[in-house]
Amino acid sequence: MAKARRFVPIVPRVATAAAAGVAAIVMATSHQTATVFGVEVQAKFQYMPPLVFFVVANVIACAYSILALLAPTAPSPAARLVLAADAVLGMLLTGAAASATAISALGKNGNSHAGWLPICGIMGAFCDHATGALACGFVAVALHFLVLLYSIYTMNSS
Amino acid sequence: MAKARRFVPIVPRVATAAAAGVAAIVMATSHQTATVFGVEVQAKFQYMPPLVFFVVANVIACAYSILALLAPTAPSPAARLVLAADAVLGMLLTGAAASATAISALGKNGNSHAGWLPICGIMGAFCDHATGALACGFVAVALHFLVLLYSIYTMNSS
Structure with missing residues (x-):
């Protein structure tokens, strides 16, 4: 049972790290140059603060999710700290995905x-790239939410 | 001790409900009419989807924070459900505040x-109103985060 308990959070944590990492990379590499009325214009994620926030938050989520694999599982006093950190990361990831969605929807x-x-x-190519990154970002939010629910589930079951 | 435990979450929950309620009301009542080059233009929160999301999320936060006063406190199995709901509300409130901030910063x-x-x-008046609502929204996020931390703290202390 203890083995099963240790095993379960590893899969969604690794999956969260992967989804957040892919989201950050796809967004960070999204750029396009187009010519409008003879003038060359560029689109980069750096030009939109919410997209920069999205990249930073997903890099943090990727790093945290990998580091959290080493964290103690419940029941233990330190598990409460991990749960609090999980809650903070959930809020950070959701905030990043929501603000990036707001600006992307405006772009569309x-x-x-x-x-x-x-x-x-x-x-178009920049927007498709950003939409792909957002999709990965929302997958990361959903997977991290599973981690959070599992952390809550294990907290009081001692 | 049990009395103190019951008392502590009431204050931040009521404060969260108040801050979220004020945020929703201030945002929902923000509108302005101005004349630009002889044309009358209007600004309303309904014209910006992230601001509508902000109002809806804060109304939900206000109602939930009041209803949650009736919820059982830890240690109890139902307290885990309340903690999960608290985590969801934290993500919802942060997402709403972040997306509304993204669009408000763009407006500014x-x-x-x-x-x-x-x-x-x-x-200007519309933006000042929206900024005030955002400030209340972030106060609601901070207060709800305190509630969340307290819920986590009480979970494993049985």
Whole structure:
């Protein structure tokens, strides 16, 4: 039983690390150059602060999820600290995914009320890249949520 | 001791409900009409999906924080469910605050790379209102985080 308990969180933690790592890499490598009315314009993730936040948060999530494999499992007093850190990471990852989604949706649809035009018609490849990164980011959120639920489940079962 | 334990989470839960309720009300009542080059333009929170998400999430947080006052405290099996729900609400509130911040920062600063102009020069009152709502939203996140930490603290102390 103890073996099973040790085994279960490893799979979602490694999967979270992989999804967050892929999300960060895909977003960080998304850039495109296009010509609009004879002027060369560039799209890079660095130009949008929420996308930079997304990359940083997913790098942290990837590193944390690997380090957390070494953390003690419940029942133990240190497991509470790990659970608190898991909760913080869940909030960080969700915040990053949500803010990146907000800015990506604006890039795709624009906002006529604010006079913000969509850019995905011109920067299609950049938008596809960012959408792929977001999908990986949401997979990381879902997987980390499973880790969090498992941590909560094991907390009081001693 | 049991009395003290019952008392402690009540204060941050009520404070979270109050902060989230104020955040939702302030954001939901933020609107402005201005005249630009002789054309009347309006700013409403409904025009920005992340601000609508912010209002909905804070209404849910307000209602949940009040209902959670009736929930059993640890040690009890149901306390694990409450802790899981607390974690979900933490993620929801952070996601809402982060996406609303992303769009509000864009309204204030614009984004020259995407050709999105700032709107706060024209819609100053709307932006001030939204900034106030965001401040309350972040206070709600911080207070709910205290609730979450306390829930984790009480979980394994039986």
